Amino acid sequence: MINLTLNDAKELFTRPCEIARTNKSSNESLSYILINSDGYNLSAIGTNTIDTCKKSIQHISEPFVLCVDADHLLTVLENFNKAKLNISMEQLSESKVKIKIGKSTAQIACIDEAIYPTPVIPDESLNAFSFSGEQFIKELASVMYAKASNNTAIYLNHVGFSISQGVCSLKAANGHRLVTSEFEVPIQTNIRGIFPTGLCNQLIKLSPKGVIQFFYNQSQFYCKFDNTLLGSNFVSAEFPDVSNAIATEATCSVTVETRSLHESVSRFKAFVKSSKIPKLTLAFANGVLTLKTRSSDTNELDEELELNGWQGEATQEVNVSPSYLLDAINNINSENTSIAFTKSNCIKLNAIDSNQDAIVMAMR
Incomplete structure (x- = not known):
């Protein structure tokens, strides 16, 4: 059984549920979130075919795993506003979870966690770099408008970045406009790649203020801050160097x-x-x-x-x-x-x- 304040429950479950709500694949298990306790930490993971969000909080309880219908869980949470209310969650059967908030009780579908497609998170030391979230989110939001949405040139649907000699440059384009923003970062190594749109949208929505750690492999791009882990499918194409493609003199x-x-x-x-x-x-x-x-x-x-x-x-x-x-x-x-x-x-x-x-x- 889980016992939380409503405020902690919203912090833990809301974003993973929002990700699972966007599932458009035929895999119905992606419409659920995975809730896991190791006895000391409580985490929730939501994923679809593209994006992933994992939230964690310190929470002492008996170890357990639940896989709960994301849409109905989020609907229940969204319709209670008193932060001091307590919420309890208990599995009644293989297909049902009981949620109690104050004097209200809901029964929500659950599935066997063994069939849930738990994301494989890459090694956090791979291609790792980090910098201040507040400045990054500001600069990212200032270029996102210029990217394409469904261009056959895949890189145009995302945000290109390059880091060189302590300066990070963000670029977005759609074939009719090109926007660039630069800011200083505490990184001296040269890095070049693409921030996937799904990851960018999640970061802008959550707007972390502290340090963000980024890491990626050949198929996934992840970032970590506070008690949150975000991920998105990695675009294997590089954003081309367009500095000489357009005469800007x-x-x-x-x-x-x-x-x-x-x-x-x-x-x-x-x-x-x-x-x-x-x-x-x-x-x-x-x-x-x-x-x-x-x-x-x-x-x-x-x-x-x-x-x-x-x-x-x-x-x-x-x-x-x-x-x-x-x-x-x-x-x-x-x-x-x-x-x-x-x-x-x-x-x-x-x-x-x-x-x-x-x-x-x-x-x-």
Whole structure:
């Protein structure tokens, strides 16, 4: 039997249950979570065909193993809010577990733990590295928007990373935009690979503040922090070096207030929302940056932005997606933004006071 406070039960079971809830395979046992006690520690594992989450707490009890229906267990937990309530869990038969919370009692399905596909976790010393979670999650969240979702170029569906000389660089792209963010880490060795999307989504949702330890083998990528272990299928492809694939040398650049730029592009996005192919034109000439668009033959919008500075005298005009441009602006954490017109006919946005940039490809 398990006896816990409701607060501890939610901390232990919620995320593993959420992972198991997303099971879309024909293996019904993946819709359950595995609860295990060695007498001193209590753990819960939830997995599907891609992602894994294991949570653990110190808990003295008789050793036991239970495999419980994740959806119904989570439903029960979600509908009680008094943290001081106690919860008990007892196996009644081979197919049923009794859960008691306060004066409420539920009976939930369970299965034989022998048929549960317990994940094989790789050696924590393999390809191991670690750094601060708070900074990493901030930088990861700032690039995730730019990745693809179901691209045949597999690496585009995930986040590329490289660590060299104490700097970690994160990259995300979908073929029409490329976002890069860099931050310092206490690692001097060179490492290059891909953070799987499933692992990234879990990390952003849980947002750990302390040190995160990463380790991986040829098929799985895991991380560990506090009382949590997260894993995801590893993408064996490397994120290619795109530093020379796009000519990012600027013919001219301007500096604008980020807030003003955001307000302006938001107006343009709303103005062309009914267009089949929304398009925003950025034009620079004689020290003036103009934004313009047309939603039909009779509906047009033009706007000049006040500049805080500019470089270069070239005349340049680029058509971009207003949605892609606004996505990039939304993730710039800086009072001012540099907009560069590149030789490859792209727009490159730089946050003035951080190592963050976004490239938005031109539309035809």
